[in-house]
Amino acid sequence: MSIQLTAKSLFEVVQDAKITSPRGFTAAGVHSGVKRKSLDLGAIICAVPATAAAVYTTNAFQAPPLKVTQESIGVEGKLKAFVVNSGIANACTGERGLQDAYQMRQKTAELLGIPPHQVGVVSTGVIGEYLPMEKVLNGLERVVNEAETEGGELFAKSILTTDTCTKKVEVSAEIDGKEVKIAGVAKGSGMIHPNMATMLGFVTTDAVIDPNHLQSLLWQTTDETFNMITVDGDCSTNDMVVAMASGLAGNHPLHPQHPDWKKFQSAFSYVCQELAKKIARDGEGATRLIEVKVDGASSVEMARKIAKSIVGSSLVKSAVFGADANWGRILCAAGYGDPIISPDSVDVCLGPVSVVKGGLPAEYDEAAASEVLKQEKVEIYVSLNMGEQKATAWGCDLTYDYVKINASYRT
Structure with missing residues (x-):
């Protein structure tokens, strides 16, 4: 032991x-x-x-x-x-x-x-x-x-x-x-x-x-x-x-x-x-764990809603599976997670790679960002810069095997 x-x-x-x-x-x-x-x-x-x-x-x-x-x-x-x-x-x-x-x-x-x-x-x-x-x-x-x-x-x-x-x-x-x-x-x-x-x-x-x-x-x-x-x-x-x-x-x-x-x-x-x-x-067909950390929220509820929205987005999950640093999907999910956020204050990082600063594209190495998404654990950081509250959510990527498993679940 x-x-x-x-x-x-x-x-x-x-x-x-x-x-x-x-x-x-x-x-x-x-x-x-x-x-x-x-x-x-x-x-x-x-x-x-x-x-x-x-x-x-x-x-x-x-x-x-x-x-x-x-x-x-x-x-x-x-x-x-x-x-x-x-x-x-x-x-x-x-x-x-x-x-x-x-x-x-x-x-x-x-x-x-x-x-x-x-x-x-x-x-x-x-x-x-x-x-x-x-x-x-x-x-x-x-x-x-x-x-x-x-x-x-x-x-x-x-x-x-x-x-x-x-x-x-x-x-x-x-x-x-x-x-x-x-x-x-x-x-x-x-x-x-x-x-x-x-x-x-x-x-x-x-x-x-x-x-x-x-x-x-x-x-x-x-x-x-x-x-x-x-x-x-x-x-x-x-x-x-x-x-x-x-x-x-x-x-x-x-x-x-x-x-x-x-x-x-x-x-x-x-x-x-x-x-x-x-x-x-261990999500069905998953190849990666996704961890979304949201900070700078005005309430815990806001942080939780946005973290869940991002980690639950089929488009974000698919982008992680394809190692595609499509940060627009992350912003989109954050926006419908809680519409009262201030778009001009949002920062996004994929692991150590800053991809969004103040709601706008940051200069970054595409290959480095893609490499982050190939790791077994993919970390996404979203700073709202609106307060002191934070939350973390977990999910997985969306793969071809998910459909295979659930198309024949009873058979």
Whole structure:
């Protein structure tokens, strides 16, 4: 296990990340038959009722499993288990889909001997198809029996759809003299757009924190991380990020006035931001991660809107794919992101190359600008020179393969 110290030394980044590293957690992933061959059913299980918080998709067609999870967490803000299937989203499935989600919750609760409201449920995959419940229920027996501290990698694989890789992050921090761990896994590759996307995120920690403070932290962090990524502008029906805190680290309860609150907040934010960036980089068919940093805005909302508009622009994304330093597309996206900006004050840089100064073309080396766009991580800087606020958004380039993948998604 290799550990890298962060620049501010607030926490340590663990390279061999595991969702089960925080005390009290086990996990598993199996092939139940929802998919033809791949792992398609997973679970995270906590030895004790864990403090829980979640955020959900803003899509009006919210899938039944999300409604069941909202109901579960709403009882006492605690979960002992979370089960996930991939391959079929159980979305737009009406009353039958809702009952199937309840059945998944009930079966898991019976297998663990816990109240149903201590189980969360989520699905991801094709919309409009019913789950093969006999296979799912049989698979749940295997998942519960096989859950172990080394099961994190199998869980990470079991939640994938069109993803090309698993997405994992882990950090540790010293809180009240105790080692506190925070780990996360996510899936997401297409139908990614603020606010939330066809993405699932799971964060575990062994910190002591009550449900209200964890929920507030998750809301705030999501606005700065998961809600700042886009791949294709499509907001999904099944998106969810859930956080579970076992409380087994033995620290004093965390809250905004706690001496180590900022340290914990920073570590938690790092996990979510890195997961968000991994999702953006793994966009369907993507070859590059695009990072757009906007500063000099008069409000955070303005900075966020403009950063999202630029990183979500199909024309900007296509220009990055073609390594074409077409800065006019960046200005165009910034202009419709927030029309009240002052065009005469905007500066744009592609990496270190200044291409726009005061809303006008700057003298620059075309080859140098093109070279910036060929890097695996493309950095675009936009200075509005209107205030002190800033924001960062992440996305990916738009390639031929994106169309290929989504033209045959169901086949």
